[in-house]
Amino acid sequence: MPKANSPPLSPEPELDLSTKGQVKDPSALSSAVEAAKARFLERNPISGKLFEEASQYLPGGNTRTLLYTAPYPICMKKGEAYKVYDEDGHEYTDFVGELTAGLYGHSHPVIQKCLIDTITNVGLNLGSTIAQEAAHAKLMCSRFHLDKVRFCNSGTEANMHALAGARYFTGKRKVVVFSGGYHGAVFGFWDGVQENGVDKHEWVIGRYNDVEGAKKLIEQDDIAAVLVEGMQGAGGCIPGTREFLHQVQESAKKVGACFILDEVMTSRLSPSGLQAILGLSPDLTTFGKWLGGGLAFGAFGGREDIMAVYDPRSPSSLAHSGTFNNNTLAMHAGFTGLSEIWKPEVAIEFNELGDSFRADLQAVARGTKMSVTGRGTLVGIHFSQEGTTEIPCREAIVEDWDLKDLFFMEMMEDGFWLTRRGSIALILGTPKSELDRFVKSVGQFLERHQNLVTLAK
Ligand SMILES: Cc1ncc(COP(=O)(O)O)c(C=O)c1O
Structure with a gap:
């Protein structure tokens, strides 16, 4: 069992419906949360039953820690376009967007056709090289300015292999x-190195957006790599500043360390990722999520000389195998999504829509304990006693989890599917009217709970 003082395995504590609020009148918040919880139990009996069953075979009825919320998680039955439907018969606008992987939604006709064609005409997993992997690689290299790329099955694997390559x-x-920072299942740095993290003695952990601190940490003799997100996604959609990220790049280049930009989430923020917006030229970039068209996917790529460590023609190359690295479905769906749907103009327009959505949310949140961060179509919603709006790093805010829980449960009642931590990843094709409905619903939430959320003057 984890030690009592070990860091949490997920970025947020378990949904705690007890009276731990830090408001002036904790009992008012606690009563609101209790009432919301009672309504939750009443609205979702089938999810409750399914959770009990699942708990017989899965620890905590769960196989993705992030998706566990007490008293039990909602069990979804199906998805269609930008909507999901739960087992208890509720319909939601999906703002989880599979944590950015669901960019194309649940039933995009172009992706559906591609998958059916692939199953029908190509087959599953041929146990061989396929031409489609070179096609997807070529497209990714041109869109993301990579010399070479390799595929794997997840963002976690992409970071693992990029790091191994950089060290070698x-x-x-x-x-x-x-x-x-979050770089995958065994690469979370919430409050130090996570208990099940790998290579725990090798990490040097700096503070995000601390320009001078980063310079000091990186400019040493023995640094193999710097691994950084251009915007911390799981950490709360906290954008890295241009100055910070360029300092990271400059310092890494100065000492010959590999600058690895984790674009597993942020690659969808422009036609060529966040690096294009910020003018960064990482040595290696890691990818995943939506670039598999909705299937399990990961990729890492960049400089020719670094990627050459994975060239099997060299006797001293690093091995990089994986049964499903070039699986037919992800290779075809990823390529089709990137070439036929996610055209540059679509990426630009969609992220502009996200920017205006975030600005609308920021406007309704003004003067309250809610704050809104993010970039483009990725949004982070925070609640803190101070209503902190400047959030350069995790350490700058103490999240009020009772308010977050109340928000999470009441937004569900209004038909919006969110992560409990408050992150939103918009699905392409979500109508503007649904974004406006959400802004209105958030405004009503803040109005309804004025006594709990208004900032003291
Ligand atoms: C920035 C970042 N890197 C890596 C990962 C890991 O990707 P995967 O869940 O596909 O392993 C994630 C997942 O959320 C992520 O947000």
């Missing part, structure tokens, strides 16, 4: 990362 290439072992 530099002959060094230390890796600089930043607190609040």
